[in-house]
Amino acid sequence: MTSKSPYRSFSALFLTTLLMLVAQGSLSTYLGLSLAQQNVDSIWIGALMSCYYLGLVLGSKLGHKVIAQVGHIRAFVASAAIVSACAMSHVLINQLEIWLVMRVIVGMGMMCQYMVLESWLNEQTESSQRGTVFAFYMITSYLGMIGGQLMLSQFPELGIAPLLIISMCYSLCIVPIALTKRIHPAPLQPAPLKILAFWKLVPQSLTAVTVAGMMAGAFYGLAPAYAASKGMNTEQVTLFMSVTILAGLLAQWPMGKISDRIPRSRILRFNAAILSILTLSMALLPLTGFALLIATFCYGVLAFTLYPIASAFANQNVEQNDRVALSATVLLTFGLGACFGPLLASALMQLVGPAMLYAFISCCALTLFLRLIRVNYTQKMVKRMMDEQQNAQFKMGSGDLVSSPLAAALDPRVDEEVVVAQMRDEDFIAAYQQVPAGYDEDIEQEQQAEDHFEPGEPADNYPRNTEQNKTV
Known part of the structure; x- marks a missing residue:
């Protein structure tokens, strides 16, 4: 990318992010309002959101494998198609148990999409522009979420129309990233836990x-x-x-x-x-x-x-x-x-x-x-x-002997009684182990x-x- 036009260089990814977040931002609110209008117990509404986050957690591992096997664009296209189908399934299916499963699948698909976008931006953004690019990425994400809420406000009776628009946004977010001329990023490397x-x-x-x-x-x-x-x-x-x-x-x-x-x-x-x-x-x-x-x-x-x-x-x-x-x-x-x-x-x-x-x-x-x-x-x-x-301790130079508690005892300038007391001080040893590196x-x-x-x-x-x- 050129150093003068970071927004234009990643315009396809930003547009994809905007459409994706419009859909996701409105879907969660739609489901919550829909169940509230049906007087469904709050426990079911909470379970829907919990299943979505469970899908995000599970998708973090699955996404790495999928992207490594088929590449970033194909992984994104497949995930977006699955999420779009799950969104439309709420029109056909009214069973809450099925909705819970769908939310898990949506969470997994969304995590894969996030991983594609953010790893792409991370790899191909110059260090001098990283803050600017990701700031614009965050602004785009927030605007997408707000846009999803505003779109939903145009349908006070809810109904099928919002779900159709949500599914359309999930489908259309494929287009910019599929047609981008940017080079593919390298496969993701698994992050240890x-x-x-x-x-x-x-x-x-x-x-x-x-x-x-x-x-x-x-x-x-x-x-x-x-x-x-x-x-x-x-x-x-x-x-x-x-x-x-x-x-x-x-x-x-x-x-x-x-x-x-x-x-x-x-x-x-x-x-x-x-x-x-x-x-x-x-x-x-x-x-x-x-x-x-x-x-x-x-x-x-x-x-x-x-x-x-x-x-x-x-x-x-x-x-x-x-x-x-x-x-x-x-x-x-x-x-x-x-x-x-x-x-x-x-x-x-x-x-x-x-x-x-x-x-x-x-x-x-x-x-x-x-x-x-x-x-x-x-x-x-x-x-x-x-x-x-x-x-009270004397700090010696480097070497294998310094790592031993007997090192101070071999130094004639250190009081022997102080050394013995510190070697036996279990409170000090336990306390030292409690302090993290960046306490x-x-x-x-x-x-x-x-x-x-x-x-x-x-x-x-x-x-x-x-x-x-x-x-x-």
């Missing part, structure tokens, strides 16, 4: 990713039913959803700038604390009309930025050669959280009432806040104890705060909000 290792290394980040998945799955699956229960018609429900998604779009760039200047762990704690208060208010107060739109706009700003901040926080604390494995682990963690979130929220909604959607999200946010506080405090105490212990950026920056302001990482470390594409 190191779930337990990363949970020990970046516990705050993966906790935030899990909770963000639970919130996203619950919101996208059950918010249309919640809005319908408050007496909104189809047009008002789609406006409610569009405002929330638009808030997430508008918040990405400024929150990325903020996360480059303020420690990301602090931003995560702040978002979690405000979210718990905001969503509890939405659950308890009888908000309607403009007040409800303002509340859901604020929710979109806070909730839709949890995932990218947590992902950036995780990436700054791992080595470069571990980031592919970390990305796979983050996606899997988000998907698993999104599988369980709708099920738990829908069960509470069925037992107590629709307002329990935001009560559940409030509990998730409060749990995240308490977990982050505890992990952060533990890591600081462990780091402080390690510093105190290491101040927390707060610790380093607290020591520098009194002298000068230390900016964070460059803006390109704030990642694209990939999972927001996958949460509709």
Whole structure:
């Protein structure tokens, strides 16, 4: 691609993304509204969204194999055709059990499509334009989701027409990528999973990713039913959803700038604390009309930025050669959280009432806040104890002998009693094992705060909000 026209170079992929997200953005809302109008139990609506995320998780492995065997374009065309057929099957089949299976298949097909688009962009984008290209990719994705909501608002009675348009968009998204003149990207390489290792290394980040998945799955699956229960018609429900998604779009760039200047762990704690208060208010107060739109706009700003901040926080604390494995682990963690979130929220909604959607999200946010506080405090105490212990030790040069605890005992300049005490200090050994390599950026920056302001990482470390594409 030329360095002067990144948008024109990837125009086919961007147009494909737009059509694909229009279809996917409206399909989830359509299914939720359709079941709500039929007075179907909330547990079924939540199960539909859970099955979609289950399909995303399963599709991450299947997609690698399919793309490696038949190539990117053929894999995308096959997946889009299957997803289009599944969308039209809702016209012919009314059995909820079959719908659940269809949602799993749609999730798997969508994951394969996402992998084709993002791997293509990743490989053929120049380093100097990567941030620009993926920013435009994210804007296109959000605009597609908002366009899907606006399209659905034109059909207040729902019916068959929206499903026909959804199927048409899924079919038409094949055309730009099938006719593109760009060279095929190289086959995908499988990304290893190191779930337990990363949970020990970046516990705050993966906790935030899990909770963000639970919130996203619950919101996208059950918010249309919640809005319908408050007496909104189809047009008002789609406006409610569009405002929330638009808030997430508008918040990405400024929150990325903020996360480059303020420690990301602090931003995560702040978002979690405000979210718990905001969503509890939405659950308890009888908000309607403009007040409800303002509340859901604020929710979109806070909730839709949890995932990218947590992902950036995780990436700054791992080595470069571990980031592919970390990305796979983050996606899997988000998907698993999104599988369980709708099920738990829908069960509470069925037992107590629709307002329990935001009560559940409030509990998730409060749990995240308490977990982050505890992990952060533990890591600081462990780091402080390690510093105190290491101040009494003499650090020798490199060599095999240095790795042995007997090395200090052979140095005549070290007090023998101190060495023996440290060799027997089981608390110090256990504490050392608890501290991950990138324990927390707060610790380093607290020591520098009194002298000068230390900016964070460059803006390109704030990642694209990939999972927001996958949460509709």
